[in-house]
Amino acid sequence: MKVGLISDIHGNRVALEAVLADMPRVDELCCAGDVVGYNPWPGDCVDELRKRDVPTVLGNHDAAVAGETPFRFNGMARAGVEYARTQLTANQRAWLEGLPTERLECDGRVKLVHGHPDDPQRYSRYTYPEEFSAQLLDEEDVLVLGHTHVQGVERFAEGIVVNPGSVGQPRDGDPRAGYAVVDLAAMTVETDRVEYDVAAVQEAVREAELPERIGSRLGRGK
Numbered sequence: 001m002k003v004g005l006i007s008d009i010h011g012n013r014v015a016l017e018a019v020l021a022d023m024p025r026v027d028e029l030c031c032a033g034d035v036v037g038y039n040p041w042p043g044d045c046v047d048e049l050r051k052r053d054v055p056t057v058l059g060n061h062d063a064a065v066a067g068e069t070p071f072r073f074n075g076m077a078r079a080g081v082e083y084a085r086t087q088l089t090a091n092q093r094a095w096l097e098g099l100p101t102e103r104l105e106c107d108g109r110v111k112l113v114h115g116h117p118d119d120p121q122r123y124s125r126y127t128y129p130e131e132f133s134a135q136l137l138d139e140e141d142v143l144v145l146g147h148t149h150v151q152g153v154e155r156f157a158e159g160i161v162v163n164p165g166s167v168g169q170p171r172d173g174d175p176r177a178g179y180a181v182v183d184l185a186a187m188t189v190e191t192d193r194v195e196y197d198v199a200a201v202q203e204a205v206r207e208a209e210l211p212e213r214i215g216s217r218l219g220r221g222k
Helices: 014-023 042-052 060-067 075-087 090-096 200-207 212-219
Strands: 002-006 030-032 102-105 110-113 143-146 151-155 159-163 178-185 189-196
Touching: 014 042, 014 178, 014 189, 014 200, 030 102, 030 110, 042 075, 042 090, 060 075, 060 090, 075 212, 151 189, 159 178, 159 189, 200 212
Parallel strands: 002 030, 110 143, 143 159
Antiparallel strands: 002 178, 102 110, 151 159, 178 189
């Protein structure tokens, strides 16, 4: 069984479309949170995941948009949250609000959380690839994390810890959209990147009157 993994789409429809077109055929597609925030197409990204019935967990930006949670966001992040609140329909916001903070998929073999499995909220604490350890794993074979926007994978005797990278706003120095594919039969993970039309997203950011840095950082992957 092959499972496609995505995370941190952040309202970037153009990047999401590129990832879905590039990803090889999988049996299941899962998302480790933050569907919305930052970029100009939160509703389109929510609708795409809903249409595909993608198992998704709640990210911190999702929680802020759905529940108007007062997180300590910087100005750029706050602008993206406030923009998403104005763009989403009641049904789209209800879908976000109903997302769990943790999911077990593929007969319990794959666990999804946004930030850290020991964080009570599951979507606040950052866990960078250099912090991946076997202690993060419980009964699952594969633990999928997001939140950092940094792609990484580590294999242990107990299982695999993977961050598929950010679809919509990479921060690991590679501006291409990130994703991963897990082969549960072979217990292997392939991480991948795909180019997309960054300039089109930057123009849409300007047209939406969102902070300029949301677009400019996309070209640097920072």
